[in-house]
Amino acid sequence: MPQRRLTVRTEVGLHARPAAQFVRAAAEHPGDVTVARGDGDPVPAKSILAVLALGVRHGDEITVTAEGERAEAVLDALAAIVEAD
Secondary structure, three states: OOEEEEEOOOOOOOOOHHHHHHHHHHHOOOOOEEEEEOOOOOEEOOOHHHHHHOOOOOOOEEEEEEOOOOHHHHHHHHHHHHOOO
16 A cells, blocks of 8 residues: 655645645545554545644644555645645
């Protein structure tokens, strides 16, 4: 199962608009996608409430995991969202 550790560079972290973009991108993937803050427990990346509850801020490190055929593509899309300035 492909996994990436990413540093969140968006000014507001994964809050409001960036979180919504993140969840939309994850929802386009047919397989399971999870996200965890630091070494915490993973939550479903397709759930806006779960993603917001992580409280991810600018500079935090997250781990994103995806499974399925296009796992690398969804990880690329999610990385582009959180690593954008």
